[in-house]
Amino acid sequence: MPKQEIVTPKFTELNELASKINGGKILFATDDWFAQAENLLTPEEAVFKPDLYTDCGKWMDGWETRRRRCPGHDWCIIKLGIPGVIHGIDLDTAFFTGNYAPRFSLQAANLNDEDEQFIPEREKDMIGTASTKEMFEKMRKLNSKGWEELIHMSDLQPGYEETRHNYFHVDSNKVWTHLRLNIYPDGGIARLRVFGEAFCDENVKDTSEIVDLVALQNGGVCKGYSNAHYGHPRNLIRPGQGVNMGDGWETARRLDRPAILETDPYGILQVPGNEWAVFRLGYIGSVNYIEVDTKHFKGNFPDSVKIEGTLMKPTREWNNRAIAQCDWHTILPASKLSADRVHHFDDHDIRKTGPFSHVRVTIAPDGGISRLRIYGNIIAPFPR
Structure with missing residues (x-):
């Protein structure tokens, strides 16, 4: 049977607004047990190391939460490195084959620096941790659950080479600064690529600079x-x-x-x-x-x-x-x-x-x- 050609959407030619190399940051994650959410924004392709384990389990190059045994679902907050208009995303589940997140949704907001005061500070190494009750209480003041939904709950595919790239078009002309990535109910994603155009001030007055x-x-x-x-x-x-x-x-x-x-x-x-x-x-x-x-x-x-x-x-x-x-x-x-x-x-x-x-x-x-x-x-x- 001939190998199916993977069609890459045109929006992937645009800038990567959330990439770590462009200043993107993870501000909050409900759980980072197997692998911490910061890996989502790594510019390099995900890798797999078959014999590498940590005290928490198998080492994975992505964000992977524990198998959830309580009500709810996992989610994280991402600050875009460059505020801008989002035209599409790629959720890459590379190497997450039996442990990928089966569904996701994406929300967005346009926040200022004062809004971030509600977000608890993350440690450098979050592997093996989960957010505490106090962290959740602080985050409720941000009301991220009510942010505008860019992509409704949608199915994801496992991280085999032919199915790992999950492309989604975003139909919005608004400028966003922060995202909330929801996974349902738990699991792993290797990379999140957010493609779009940076915002430039249309009211600029100083033309001498x-x-x-x-x-x-x-x-x-x-x-x-x-x-x-x-x-x-x-x-x-x-x-x-x-x-x-x-x-x-x-x-x-x-x-x-x-x-x-x-x-x-x-x-x-x-x-x-x-x-x-x-x-x-x-x-x-x-x-x-x-x-x-x-x-x-x-x-x-x-x-x-x-x-x-x-x-x-x-x-x-x-x-x-x-x-x-x-x-x-x-x-x-x-x-x-x-x-x-x-x-x-x-x-x-x-x-x-x-x-x-x-x-x-x-x-x-x-x-x-x-x-x-x-x-x-x-x-x-x-x-x-």
């Missing part, structure tokens, strides 16, 4: 790319420095590379092909200076980078043809890169400053970049 226009936290989002064999280009706009090569954008080696490589008078390789990624900026803005970071990419950095910009109305459909037909203007001409360092490009290097709503980053011939920063002035909020 220099900001990173493409940053995830400012509303930047990847809208298309040519190749993402080893790492997705959305990683480029994450906060902070890249932690390793997996935390960046890396393409496969192009097969149209010439057998013998040659350079132009400026030392840039002359190759027939390249790879690209397009980003919608969080705000329409003008470009002041750019940083391209190849941190961790030592034997596989691109030879050169070029950055172009365009100003266009928002559109739902982005495909290769639509991207190619945009009126692109060169911001940064093809510029030489080197290994494992931050490259700074200022007004001496930049040709066009904008205004721009989107940028296209082209690397030649292939390779990896860790981070991209495009600093400039806000001209207007991006129309939604």
Whole structure:
């Protein structure tokens, strides 16, 4: 019997709002007996260690509660690393085959810092613990049970390779800061991926401030790319420095590379092909200076980078043809890169400053970049 192809929804190309690497946190969990809830937000794929046990039982890479022997069900509170609009989620039950949570639901709220005073502080290691009566009493003041329901109670599938990814579309245009993940009645989930777009302030008034226009936290989002064999280009706009090569954008080696490589008078390789990624900026803005970071990419950095910009109305459909037909203007001409360092490009290097709503980053011939920063002035909020 032929293997069934797993269809990945389009929303999985968006930013991961709850990921630990983007600042997501577990604030509360009813039970962390076998494995603590913090594992849900780990950016790396779940792993299985068949011979590893703890004092509480089998070690699992995910959140797993004990087999419940009292009324109720288990749940946890998640603070999104980046407040934003959620378009979909992936509940990954990897390796939870006979112990996965059979059902779940998802609720959401938009809270401020004062609301978090009701949430008891979690210890660093919660394995083998459960929330006390006093913790539950404190949490009742938050009234998370009454938060808006994004996904009604739904069935989950076991953590075999062909069934582990449980994708759910979220139909909401509201901005959320916190989630309540309910599992019914107990069990395990390996990872929670929350895909969406960060919120940018549409009432911004100070247009003199220099900001990173493409940053995830400012509303930047990847809208298309040519190749993402080893790492997705959305990683480029994450906060902070890249932690390793997996935390960046890396393409496969192009097969149209010439057998013998040659350079132009400026030392840039002359190759027939390249790879690209397009980003919608969080705000329409003008470009002041750019940083391209190849941190961790030592034997596989691109030879050169070029950055172009365009100003266009928002559109739902982005495909290769639509991207190619945009009126692109060169911001940064093809510029030489080197290994494992931050490259700074200022007004001496930049040709066009904008205004721009989107940028296209082209690397030649292939390779990896860790981070991209495009600093400039806000001209207007991006129309939604």
